[in-house]
Amino acid sequence: MPTSVRTALRYLVLVVIAVIVLFPIYITLVNALLPGQDIAKRPPTLFPLHPLWDSFSQAWTDGSLGPYLRTSAIVSIATTLAALATSILAAYAFAFLEFPLKRVLFALCLATLMVPAEVTIIPNYRTIQLFGWYDTYPALIVPFVASGIGIFLFRQSFRQLPRDLRDAAVLDGYGHWRFLGRVVLPLNRPMVGAFAIFAFLGSWNQYLWPLLVTNTNARRTVQVGLKQLEGLNADQQNIIFAGTILAALPIFVLLLLFQRQLVRGLTAGAVKG
Amino acid sequence: MASAAVSLEAIEKRFGSTVALVSLTLTAEAGEFLILLGPSGCGKTTALRIVAGLEAPTAGTVRIGDQVVNDVEPKDRDVAMVFQSYALYPHLSVRRNIEFPLRARRVARDEREQRVKEAARSLQVEELLERKPGQLSGGQRQRVALARAIVRDPKAFLMDEPLSNLDARLRVEMRAELIDLHRTTGTTVIYVTHDQVEAMTMGDRIAILKAGLLQQVGSPKEVHDRPANEFVASFIGSPPMNLLPGELLGEPGLTIGVRPEAFSIDPEGTIGARVTLVESLGHEYHVACRLRDAAGTLVMVRLSAPAVPPSIGDDVQLAFTGPLHRFDSVTGARKEEAD
Amino acid sequence: MAALGHKRRIRTAALAYVMVLPAFAAFAVFVFYPLAKTFYLGMFRVPPFPGLPQKFVGLSQYTSVLSHSQFLEPLWDSTLLVIFTVPAGIALGLGMAAAAHRQLPGMRIFRTIFSSTIATSVAVASVIFFTLLDPTTGLFAYWIGQRGGTGILGNPTWALPAVAVVSLWQNLGFSFILMSAALSSVPDEILDAAAIDGATGARRFFKVTVPLISPTLFFAAIIGVISGFQTFGQIDLLTQGGPAGHTNVLLYQIYTTFYTNADTGTASVMAVALFVLLVLLTLLQFVFVQRRVFYADER
Numbered sequence: 001m002p003t004s005v006r007t008a009l010r011y012l013v014l015v016v017i018a019v020i021v022l023f024p025i026y027i028t029l030v031n032a033l034l035p036g037q038d039i040a041k042r043p044p045t046l047f048p049l050h051p052l053w054d055s056f057s058q059a060w061t062d063g064s065l066g067p068y069l070r071t072s073a074i075v076s077i078a079t080t081l082a083a084l085a086t087s088i089l090a091a092y093a094f095a096f097l098e099f100p101l102k103r104v105l106f107a108l109c110l111a112t113l114m115v116p117a118e119v120t121i122i123p124n125y126r127t128i129q130l131f132g133w134y135d136t137y138p139a140l141i142v143p144f145v146a147s148g149i150g151i152f153l154f155r156q157s158f159r160q161l162p163r164d165l166r167d168a169a170v171l172d173g174y175g176h177w178r179f180l181g182r183v184v185l186p187l188n189r190p191m192v193g194a195f196a197i198f199a200f201l202g203s204w205n206q207y208l209w210p211l212l213v214t215n216t217n218a219r220r221t222v223q224v225g226l227k228q229l230e231g232l233n234a235d236q237q238n239i240i241f242a243g244t245i246l247a248a249l250p251i252f253v254l255l256l257l258f259q260r261q262l263v264r265g266l267t268a269g270a271v272k273g
Numbered sequence: 274m275a276s277a278a279v280s281l282e283a284i285e286k287r288f289g290s291t292v293a294l295v296s297l298t299l300t301a302e303a304g305e306f307l308i309l310l311g312p313s314g315c316g317k318t319t320a321l322r323i324v325a326g327l328e329a330p331t332a333g334t335v336r337i338g339d340q341v342v343n344d345v346e347p348k349d350r351d352v353a354m355v356f357q358s359y360a361l362y363p364h365l366s367v368r369r370n371i372e373f374p375l376r377a378r379r380v381a382r383d384e385r386e387q388r389v390k391e392a393a394r395s396l397q398v399e400e401l402l403e404r405k406p407g408q409l410s411g412g413q414r415q416r417v418a419l420a421r422a423i424v425r426d427p428k429a430f431l432m433d434e435p436l437s438n439l440d441a442r443l444r445v446e447m448r449a450e451l452i453d454l455h456r457t458t459g460t461t462v463i464y465v466t467h468d469q470v471e472a473m474t475m476g477d478r479i480a481i482l483k484a485g486l487l488q489q490v491g492s493p494k495e496v497h498d499r500p501a502n503e504f505v506a507s508f509i510g511s512p513p514m515n516l517l518p519g520e521l522l523g524e525p526g527l528t529i530g531v532r533p534e535a536f537s538i539d540p541e542g543t544i545g546a547r548v549t550l551v552e553s554l555g556h557e558y559h560v561a562c563r564l565r566d567a568a569g570t571l572v573m574v575r576l577s578a579p580a581v582p583p584s585i586g587d588d589v590q591l592a593f594t595g596p597l598h599r600f601d602s603v604t605g606a607r608k609e610e611a612d
Numbered sequence: 613m614a615a616l617g618h619k620r621r622i623r624t625a626a627l628a629y630v631m632v633l634p635a636f637a638a639f640a641v642f643v644f645y646p647l648a649k650t651f652y653l654g655m656f657r658v659p660p661f662p663g664l665p666q667k668f669v670g671l672s673q674y675t676s677v678l679s680h681s682q683f684l685e686p687l688w689d690s691t692l693l694v695i696f697t698v699p700a701g702i703a704l705g706l707g708m709a710a711a712a713h714r715q716l717p718g719m720r721i722f723r724t725i726f727s728s729t730i731a732t733s734v735a736v737a738s739v740i741f742f743t744l745l746d747p748t749t750g751l752f753a754y755w756i757g758q759r760g761g762t763g764i765l766g767n768p769t770w771a772l773p774a775v776a777v778v779s780l781w782q783n784l785g786f787s788f789i790l791m792s793a794a795l796s797s798v799p800d801e802i803l804d805a806a807a808i809d810g811a812t813g814a815r816r817f818f819k820v821t822v823p824l825i826s827p828t829l830f831f832a833a834i835i836g837v838i839s840g841f842q843t844f845g846q847i848d849l850l851t852q853g854g855p856a857g858h859t860n861v862l863l864y865q866i867y868t869t870f871y872t873n874a875d876t877g878t879a880s881v882m883a884v885a886l887f888v889l890l891v892l893l894t895l896l897q898f899v900f901v902q903r904r905v906f907y908a909d910e911r
Contacts, residue, residue: 222735
């Protein structure tokens, strides 16, 4: 087969795959821009000649996507920052300090990787009730402020630092806190970025736990909020589609901005699955 | 700040069951350039790290100046260290790297700038101040590492094989600069190396270590001319000293050390040998000869520009033209009475 | 770095404990305590009527629940879902990665499109497909001829495969990224050598490339199985376990037993079972990750 034909075939395959992968997203966008009653029309409209954008504002207000997104943003950012802080601190201790029970504690850290959050929902739900945190931000954030995988990954990354660098800093008069802040963290920026993305995605996409511990629109995250949209009428499906787009948009923007860190974060985080 | 003497007294260091240093007592006088020389694993780097405070000795006393520093934090010992890997902070510019120890000590900004400028000038890295270490050549990184050390004006410099990552030409160049640096600052230097050429050319005195034990301390001339034992004899000098069984010269129980330059090829010579290898270095020849003894001992002969160099396979007679060194063939210790 | 003196060692240890404290406080309250508590709760039988005291029945509740269809049927549904999603997911991801691996103009765009579904969440994907599969208005329902009636999500035979398709689609991006990373880790020299030895095209792909990336394939399989058993959102948003329990996967069963039926005892027993299952899978993965690190070092 001549090379040009093979190249053409290759592109054909790529385009077919791209169409299959993208079609659900494309039709979501199209349907979001159609008048609600036109969505069920057959043959279906595959290109909106007169796009209507007010489905988005309706989803934002009537569909409560505004408050949902706000809650999700607050929860995900807070969870990410907290997980970064606790992981970096613990990883520093495991990488650079000597202390009794170090091995035991690190083994416990690894052990948490084997306990998926789904398994502990029953007592955790009761704990949240006991703390009076039902339907509050702490219920959505606090259970996830520590990350075994984060500690593990940062420790690995920190240990790659040459010992000479730590020794030089000791002689230069840098204590542990300043060494962490001025040397370790700046040199581990890629890891910080990758883990931040991983933690943010994990928090943003949570479904079961927010479903369990919230019951008002003010505290529902956007994932759980989407469930409320399913109850809309058939002629309001444009609002459902607009809502899913609004829910996915932040992650889509992150994907475009931080593609590399995202890939790194996903593949690194894949260790946990 | 005045440079200070650094002394180790009866230092022991064990890592678990392995012994790194055995009762090491050694002093670098104020302003002295002291070399710690030995093969890898001999404990020389451990000794240096103990002086720096990066390792704690298992027993013994470390003194800097008049002060016992065993319980003094590394940063308060006022010594600067230059690492083999240079240990530059890759994310900081050269300026920030040099400044780093000053910032840690909260030196005022004006003074900081002044001192960085001086250090950069004396090591000729002024042009590089805004670059990152990743953009520098090995030699330039070495200079920056030195600048970071001298900017503190410490009581002593501790250098851990600082030249071993450089290529041969740069190494010779930096050797001269380090000697110059030492002369202008007058600061005590303790310099760890496994390279005897560096040791001989740079040191005021050389301390030779083997397996954690101090073998000899002395000026380059002393350790060369009067090696304390077989190990020192064979470690110092290139090509190394020939060690011949005493029986060959009618002195059983001894090992006779003969430097390659202490041989000559001379028809009047008393030792018969056959040439097995001739290496020309241009200005001199290294000639390997096999003696006609039972063991067929190999000796190395160094000839400076002979009129007719020998060829492989030649039968020659060897004569002694320099001093012989006698060592106890059991303990390896130098026997003085024969001199 | 060895500590200098006793005092310094104590100071270092104190600092270390301060640094690990936040993480371990959270682990203690939200991981270790609830894990033990779940085991414990599994030993109490919850009475059918609220208000009556719970009764300690010990391990007997474990044997009764784990041998009962209320556990075994969801376990089977979860297993089916895993069978439907994991091999297909890996094959699709690998196929897409292979198609996009060659350097051609415009490949960046294709790579971005292929990984685009990672921007969707389980909930986003589920709501989109739920709406598109709606038997009266959904476009996909129209195309597959499932008009009117219960629709595919209400069809006992096809509901679970439909859920699997949603999972598959939502995971395509991740699978593609993972497989692309694996493919680019194969050294060009080996492929060149294979080509010189006469292996090209599909033959080279299956005889050289696939064995070389087999560690990643195994890794992807394990994490696929693990996340398959943690499926929840798709079920809650697409079928609520129906029709007639045909998509009632393990985690959904735990959720309804606990949240809807308030039967903490039974739910805890099933949670423990899920935990044990996932631990075994994770251990398998750890053993393998160790090997993979070793493998990477060798290269």
